[in-house]
Amino acid sequence: MPTTEITETITDAEWCVMRIVWTLGQADSHTIIDLVSQQHDWKAATIKTLIGRLVKKGALATTKNGRQFIYTPLIPEQTAMDTALSAQLDQMCAMCRGQAFVHAIDQTELSQSDIQELILHLQEKLTTAPTTIACDCLPEGYEGSC
């Protein structure tokens, strides 16, 4: 069987569709179109296009149900979030990522349990953390710091 690997990226507009399906677990196109149009000023045709592209990309699976399809996520939401965040972080200076987290966390609403989990992970991480992280914005062999 073919590996369910997703190579292509999910675009911003496609994320809106995926979030509906992730949350519902599964949905037919009518439901998706109905819910997404309440969040965005998109025509039904637009949402159909997005669904089609997500199926082609292997992000959504289809199951025939009479005349229509039921769509289910082929990639877990958590995986998609990880991939997206990592891609973003990877393009930022390694030395600055810590500060980026600080700002991001300051501006994000987090639940008590999430915060506690984060603190635990960080405390654990602290035991093996290096003193400093070098800036990696310049090519090999150059020293820099931003």
Next chain:
Amino acid sequence: MPTTEITETITDAEWCVMRIVWTLGQADSHTIIDLVSQQHDWKAATIKTLIGRLVKKGALATTKNGRQFIYTPLIPEQTAMDTALSAQLDQMCAMCRGQAFVHAIDQTELSQSDIQELILHLQEKLTTAPTTIACDCLPEGYEGSC
């Protein structure tokens, strides 16, 4: 004078150029092209295009220096990182952002001082954190949880 607001986004390829300029503080095109070509298999012409687009977008300022230009960042690196991370997080389910952070932090090398700062911020945040964050993947009026 016009406000130095950047509305347009900096693309992935453009980030590579910005990182060089951010790190050096300022640079002429020769330097940028030289350093960027050591990191990416791009022709000088490609990098010239990226520089041009960044100037047009208002991300880089130019100062005439004889026959050539000196480029300086018009937007701070930290601001760009914040904006990029926020945009990414904003499109993810509010309820799941905490877990996204957990995974991202697990996979990112952080210095001891960054970790300590993060822990402090989180401890402070804990004092006013809500017990739970609702999933915001569905339109107003629908209850969901992913």
Next chain:
DNA sequence: AGTTTGCGTTTACAGATGTAAACTACAGTT
């Protein structure tokens, strides 16, 4: 002064993305 070199600008072009109309085909209705 003429020529070369190098810098910034213009033009090019394919593929991705946002946005959507048009079309096709089958299920359900009359």
Next chain:
DNA sequence: AACTGTAGTTTACATCTGTAAACGCAAACT
């Protein structure tokens, strides 16, 4: 059986991105 509505597919098209060649002009060299 003919009709109609709707779900999925095709086609459309402007803009953005990645990638790069070509061009014009001024400085530097001869």
